[in-house]
Amino acid sequence: MIELQNTTKLYGRVIGVNDLTLALPAGAFGLVGPNGSGKTTLINLLIGQLRPTLGTVRIFGEDPWRQRDLIRRVGLCPATDILYPNVSALEWVQYLVRLHGFSLPESKRLAEIALHRVGMTAAMHRVIGSYSLGMRQRTKIAQAIAHEPEFLILDEPYNGLDPVGRYEMTELLKTWTAEGRGLLFASHVLQEIEAVTSSFLLIYGGRVLATGTAKDIESILAETPQEIRVIGRDAPQLIHRLAEMPWVDSLQLLSERTELKVALREPVHFYEQVAGWISEDGLRIDRITTADGNLAAIFSSLLKHHRGELS
Numbered sequence: 357m358i359e360l361q362n363t364t365k366l367y368g369r370v371i372g373v374n375d376l377t378l379a380l381p382a383g384a385f386g387l388v389g390p391n392g393s394g395k396t397t398l399i400n401l402l403i404g405q406l407r408p409t410l411g412t413v414r415i416f417g418e419d420p421w422r423q424r425d426l427i428r429r430v431g432l433c434p435a436t437d438i439l440y441p442n443v444s445a446l447e448w449v450q451y452l453v454r455l456h457g458f459s460l461p462e463s464k465r466l467a468e469i470a471l472h473r474v475g476m477t478a479a480m481h482r483v484i485g486s487y488s489l490g491m492r493q494r495t496k497i498a499q500a501i502a503h504e505p506e507f508l509i510l511d512e513p514y515n516g517l518d519p520v521g522r523y524e525m526t527e528l529l530k531t532w533t534a535e536g537r538g539l540l541f542a543s544h545v546l547q548e549i550e551a552v553t554s555s556f557l558l559i560y561g562g563r564v565l566a567t568g569t570a571k572d573i574e575s576i577l578a579e580t581p582q583e584i585r586v587i588g589r590d591a592p593q594l595i596h597r598l599a600e601m602p603w604v605d606s607l608q609l610l611s612e613r614t615e616l617k618v619a620l621r622e623p624v625h626f627y628e629q630v631a632g633w634i635s636e637d638g639l640r641i642d643r644i645t646t647a648d649g650n651l652a653a654i655f656s657s658l659l660k661h662h663r664g665e666l667s
Contacts, residue, residue: 357380357381357382357383357415357416357507357538358378358379358380358402358414358415358540359378359379359380359412359413359414359417360376360377360378360379360401360411360412360413360414361377361411361412361414362375362376362377362410362411362412363375363376363377363401363408363410363411363412363413364376364408364409364410364411365397365401365406365408365409365562366409371561371562372394372397372398372406372562373394373397373398373401373562373563374394374561374562374563375410375411375563376398376411376562376563376564377411378557378564378567382536382538383533383538383539383553383555384529384533384538384539384540384541384552384553384555385539385540385541385553385555385556385557386541386542386543386546386549386550386552386553386555386556386557387399387540387541387542387543387549387556387557387559388542388543388544388546388549388556388557388558388559389542389544389558389559389560390544390560391544393544393559393560393561393562394559394560394561394562394563395511395542395544395559396435396511396542397562398559399432399434399509399511399540399542401413401420402415402420402430402509402540403420403427403430403432403509404419404420404421404422404423404424404426404427406421407421408421415429415430415507416429416506416507427456428456428457428503428505429505429506429507430505430506430507430508430509431500431501431502431503431505431507431508431509432500432508432509432511433496433497433499433500433508433509433510433511433513434496434511435511435512435515435542437489437492438484438492438495438496440484441483441484441485442483442484442485443483443484444480444481444482444483444484445471445476445479445480445481445482445484445487445491445495445498446464446467446468446471446480446481448484448495448499449467449470449471449495449498449499449502450463450464450466450467451463452499452502452503453466453467453499453502453503456503458503466502466503466504467498467499467502468480469502470498470499470501470502471495471498471502473498473501473528474494474495474497474498474501474524474525474528475494475521475524476491476494476495476498479491488516489515489516490516490517490518490521492516493513493514493515493516493517493521494517494521494525496513497510497513497525497528501532505537506537506538507537507538507539507540508532508537508538508539508540509539509540509542510529510539510540510541510542511542512542512543512544513525513541513543514543514545514548522548526551526552529541529552530552533552533553539552539553541553554569554571555567555568555569556568556569556572580623581605581619581620581621581622581623582619582620582623582646583617583618583619583620583646584617584618584620584623584626584644584645584646585610585615585616585617585618585644585645585646586615586616586618586630586641586644587611587614587615587616587641587642587643587644587645588614588639588640588641588642588643589614589640589642590637590639590640590641591609591613591614591615591616591639591641592609592613592616593637593639594616594630594633594634594639594641595607595609595616597629597633597637598618598626601625602621603620603621603622603625603626604618604619604620604621604626605619605620605621606618606619607619630644
């Protein structure tokens, strides 16, 4: 479905994607990375919006930059917002379907079906300027699926959706993948993708640092330096267990001595032993969490491993 060979995109001296070599069969894949990691650049290369500075890009074996009719086989929900406030969702989606070569009656039929699938039937005749952010997001997803593409690319598709909308979109994407169609789902939130597919690509600094299933990624992260927080009344009593461990870089007691921040060089050792320590010492521990709520620190550590800066 996707094949990249030594693909690099430069914006002057800025690297968008950096020497990517990758082959993905038909299926559903999550593209995970923090903001600025190169996800959108990679997507624009896949749809032929950008031409690689070096290397090659192939979708279904064809070059999207040269084969413009290839775009009919691909659906895109971009991260950018809809900027056509004076037309209705039906008019907008129908027009985009027409651009793929469908007749006027067929494009209207497909637009109505797509808008119904995303829960926009009641509002499809209203102008887009009257929509909430979530309604605009649903409309963007509708135009991406309306021409029934073989391969769907979503760039942060849950932006602006409330919990009900997120659930409904997740169910739609599960159905989409169950029908055997391709999906590339870009997000900086791992849990959003995990609800749809178990196959991931981790991208940071324009490079794919890791690929695999959720279990594979968890295994990689368990071996990646990170900070964790141990929270509970007896958290300080873990200090004597951790202080002499060679894989602990630092310890810091926080929050009135009920929260312990631990910098781990090799987290897997901590995870293997902490439950035993808590049980043996009879400790009251409420929870253990990562110190950083987003993936940026983890991706940074993976990049340092890639560069040889961490052993």
